[in-house]
Amino acid sequence: MSMQLDADIEFKMSSTKQPKNQSELKHEENPTIDKIESKEQVPSTESDKPLYQIFKEYVDSQNKLCEKAYPQRTKHFSDLPFEVVILILKWVASEHLDMRSLDNFSAVCKGFYVCGRDQELWKLACAKIWGSNNINNYLPMYSSWRQMYLKRARLNLDGVYISKTTYAREGERSLDNFYKPWHLVEFYRYLRFFPDGTVLFLTSPDEPKIVVGKLKQPSNLSNLTQNFYNQFISNEQSIVKGKWTLALSKVCLVLVKKTQIKNTLTSKVGRKKEKETIQEQEHVYRMEFELTGKMNNQLQWKKYEIDTVNKSSNSVNTAIFDLNKIDFPNFYFSRVKSYSINSDAPLK
Numbered sequence: 001m002s003m004q005l006d007a008d009i010e011f012k013m014s015s016t017k018q019p020k021n022q023s024e025l026k027h028e029e030n031p032t033i034d035k036i037e038s039k040e041q042v043p044s045t046e047s048d049k050p051l052y053q054i055f056k057e058y059v060d061s062q063n064k065l066c067e068k069a070y071p072q073r074t075k076h077f078s079d080l081p082f083e084v085v086i087l088i089l090k091w092v093a094s095e096h097l098d099m100r101s102l103d104n105f106s107a108v109c110k111g112f113y114v115c116g117r118d119q120e121l122w123k124l125a126c127a128k129i130w131g132s133n134n135i136n137n138y139l140p141m142y143s144s145w146r147q148m149y150l151k152r153a154r155l156n157l158d159g160v161y162i163s164k165t166t167y168a169r170e171g172e173r174s175l176d177n178f179y180k181p182w183h184l185v186e187f188y189r190y191l192r193f194f195p196d197g198t199v200l201f202l203t204s205p206d207e208p209k210i211v212v213g214k215l216k217q218p219s220n221l222s223n224l225t226q227n228f229y230n231q232f233i234s235n236e237q238s239i240v241k242g243k244w245t246l247a248l249s250k251v252c253l254v255l256v257k258k259t260q261i262k263n264t265l266t267s268k269v270g271r272k273k274e275k276e277t278i279q280e281q282e283h284v285y286r287m288e289f290e291l292t293g294k295m296n297n298q299l300q301w302k303k304y305e306i307d308t309v310n311k312s313s314n315s316v317n318t319a320i321f322d323l324n325k326i327d328f329p330n331f332y333f334s335r336v337k338s339y340s341i342n343s344d345a346p347l348k
Helices: 009-016 022-029 035-039 051-062 082-093 099-106 110-116 119-130 135-141 145-151 223-235
Strands: 159-170 182-193 198-204 240-247 250-266 274-292 298-310 315-320 331-335
Touching: 051 110, 082 099, 082 110, 082 119, 099 110, 119 135, 119 145, 135 145, 198 250
Parallel strands: none
Antiparallel strands: 159 182, 159 331, 182 198, 198 240, 240 250, 250 274, 274 298, 298 315, 298 331
16 A cells, blocks of 8 residues: 655666666676676666556556456456546546545556556646646656656645644632642644635634534535535634635635624613614735645744724724744644545546
């Protein structure tokens, strides 16, 4: 089973499993052989080929992807055309970019390896992350679309970025002033990114095992149901929804949350009358992060500010935060398997 995505797997496989040429075999049989004679031997050209090409030639010569382990009367997976297998793999990767499952599929056999390394699949994945307009300009920097997907800075979409903040808060003194307690406060910040450019942000004291199930975005819903869901996650669960953009290793987020404040006015003339007024406010969160760490598993704070827009008075108040390591620690990525269980749409 493939445990991680490795961009240099072809090079490692060809170097570790490189067959010995005739000069090396002859030198083992007769150690006193002249070194000049061994240098004149022509090395095998098979070892110079990429692993994908070696497996591709083998599959083409066999004219099938795999073999049946036991004879059967019904159709076998090896009877499917190559185009149908690629279509199935597009559903495996899905719109959630579950490329880990695609790599696990490639580890089964040579035929599945050829299908899992198909350039069309990895090109679609790159276009999903960086857009289809400028990805061709970066291709000469990498050996394949797969290496671009693994080596270039990108966000992980099959899990949640989590930041844990801990601080001590002073409590009230006892009645006899004998002691003064201190409270250890812990809370989490969660960020989940979607391939369509949507991001969900949540600040909560609950642990990740309780929260990750709430950070889901329903698809294929009607407009009425979608509007109800947007209002539900904004007002009830304090989940803020917004958009994200990626430029090189810089991640920019813009999130909007609308709130309503009720004010009660009391009339001093005659009978006391109370009148309620609703004041609408809009909070705009602007965040900037730097992608760091191995496999893009960390987000480092670069900028954080909140604009509070009061629509009744048309005023805007901006709060800029001082980003220190204690109050704003880095986000660390954690994979959530349940996010990629179901495929709502194929990779396209």
